[in-house]
Amino acid sequence: MKNLMRLFFVIISITTLSSCGYNSMVEKEEAVNTAWSNVENQYQRRADLIPNLVNTVKGYTTHEQETLESVVNARSKATQITLNAENMTPEKLKEYQAIQGEVGSALSRLLAVTENYPELKANQNFQELQAQLEGTENRISVERRNFNQATQDYNTYIRKFPNNLFAGMFGFEKKPYFEAEAGNEKAPEVKF
Amino acid sequence: MKKHYIILTICAIFCILQTWAYPYKVSEIPMVHLQDRTRYVSNPDGILSVQTVNSIDSILYALEQKTGIETLVVAVNEIEGGDCFEFALQLGKQNGVGKKETNNGLVILLVTQERCIQFVTGYGLEGILPDAICRRIQTQHMNPYFGKADWDTGMLAGIRAVNSYLRNYHDGTENGKRPTGFSASDYYPFIFAGIIFIVFFIFAYKNQRRKNRCPHCKKHTLRRTDSRFISNINGIRKEEVVYTCAHCGYTVVHEEESHDDHDGFGGRGGGPIIFGGGLFGRGNGGGFNGGSFGGGDFGGGGSGSKF
Numbered sequence A: 001m002k003n004l005m006r007l008f009f010v011i012i013s014i015t016t017l018s019s020c021g022y023n024s025m026v027e028k029e030e031a032v033n034t035a036w037s038n039v040e041n042q043y044q045r046r047a048d049l050i051p052n053l054v055n056t057v058k059g060y061t062t063h064e065q066e067t068l069e070s071v072v073n074a075r076s077k078a079t080q081i082t083l084n085a086e087n088m089t090p091e092k093l094k095e096y097q098a099i100q101g102e103v104g105s106a107l108s109r110l111l112a113v114t115e116n117y118p119e120l121k122a123n124q125n126f127q128e129l130q131a132q133l134e135g136t137e138n139r140i141s142v143e144r145r146n147f148n149q150a151t152q153d154y155n156t157y158i159r160k161f162p163n164n165l166f167a168g169m170f171g172f173e174k175k176p177y178f179e180a181e182a183g184n185e186k187a188p189e190v191k192f
Numbered sequence B: 001m002k003k004h005y006i007i008l009t010i011c012a013i014f015c016i017l018q019t020w021a022y023p024y025k026v027s028e029i030p031m032v033h034l035q036d037r038t039r040y041v042s043n044p045d046g047i048l049s050v051q052t053v054n055s056i057d058s059i060l061y062a063l064e065q066k067t068g069i070e071t072l073v074v075a076v077n078e079i080e081g082g083d084c085f086e087f088a089l090q091l092g093k094q095n096g097v098g099k100k101e102t103n104n105g106l107v108i109l110l111v112t113q114e115r116c117i118q119f120v121t122g123y124g125l126e127g128i129l130p131d132a133i134c135r136r137i138q139t140q141h142m143n144p145y146f147g148k149a150d151w152d153t154g155m156l157a158g159i160r161a162v163n164s165y166l167r168n169y170h171d172g173t174e175n176g177k178r179p180t181g182f183s184a185s186d187y188y189p190f191i192f193a194g195i196i197f198i199v200f201f202i203f204a205y206k207n208q209r210r211k212n213r214c215p216h217c218k219k220h221t222l223r224r225t226d227s228r229f230i231s232n233i234n235g236i237r238k239e240e241v242v243y244t245c246a247h248c249g250y251t252v253v254h255e256e257e258s259h260d261d262h263d264g265f266g267g268r269g270g271g272p273i274i275f276g277g278g279l280f281g282r283g284n285g286g287g288f289n290g291g292s293f294g295g296g297d298f299g300g301g302g303s304g305s306k307f
Helices: A001-020 A024-062 A065-080 A090-116 A116-121 A124-159 A163-170 B002-021 B050-067 B086-093 B133-144 B150-182 B184-211 B271-280
Strands: B068-074 B105-111 B116-122 B222-231 B237-245 B251-259 B297-303 B302-306
Touching: A024 A065, A024 A090, A024 A116, A024 A124, A024 A163, A024 B237, A065 A124, A090 A124, A090 B105, A116 A124, A124 A163, A124 B086, A124 B133, A124 B297, A163 B105, B002 B184, B050 B150, B068 B086, B068 B150, B086 B116, B086 B297, B086 B302, B105 B150, B116 B133, B133 B302, B251 B271
Parallel strands: B068 B105
Antiparallel strands: B105 B116, B116 B297, B116 B302, B222 B237, B237 B251
């Protein structure tokens, strides 16, 4: 009799859990996690390209020690930080974004400096590295957008009635978004 | 009063002209591939010549037949927003260029006003056609001509370079795979056919055994010894067959029906119809039915450059 009651309870909980959207919440949360790991992959890819780029630039330039160092430093800072999709908070994501943004701006400074070295610009290896780097920046922005979409999908779902009741019960929390890059708000500075 | 009408018509004409001159949105680019599966080049502003479009189409059609890679080539004067990468990416994503399973789409966008050439590769093509190779093809084969506004030569040279690179890659992987021989999954159809054959054989054998089993001594020694014709109605032949057991001498008489093919008046007579089926069975060979893109996804791979 006890077994029968237990079976009954299991059946009831399976049907009600799937109808209250628990399974969908799990699916959507997993989609966010996947999207986040794609974002991290692309940042990692950029970090992997940097040593090669720095070495190539070093061979052609003489006075750009400072710019090169800032790229290397930003990279080493960025590779130390990892962020888990499961316990992501808005503050943590902001910090992560700021550190990755530093790498991005250091890189763009470096690429701006290379404009002064025609030989470097003519180097095929450098050209291809640059193409890869640009492609990676594109991929980062695509994956960030995908992440924001997955997050929005998840957030909207768990906040809707009646899912919000169950979401609170099972510990599904709202996840933060990527915000527009801080550096993009300012117009680029021109120095002569 | 009449003057007003004239002014209004002139205004209307200007409005129409204005909308024609507007930069393209992603959704406004005509997808010629959907009307005709052998065409891949969308050239609404006539930037490329007809001959160039035809040669590119035939190259890309052969490429898709061989490698399965779906390509979309777009050449326009102006795009909305002016961001070539974003535009090409959305072209690929919204039209689903590439197969869904492999995401092997490739979008090639030329915008003459922005002076940009942009390749975008699907997720599955990023490894086959890396960004660096895209850039190399652009700088070596396309940009020298594009710089002189020779769109035809540049585009054709670029497509040829992409084609030969992808073909070489494809041949390389094909040859790499061959020596490993058949994989287990290659054998499945044969195994399946073999099992069906064996089962069929067993049934036929059992049926035969059942038929020649003597009801008296239970030995499988019944032999057909005599038959007597009864009737032949509509090609169905009825006869009485006598079986004798070789072991105990017991005789059985069966009435059997068989189809008489020699006198097939209204009976079967189906032979010519089966042949006739072959004449009308296939309607898919024509080259003018619409194609489709497979729903591939893009992750921002590829490379673009200015000329």
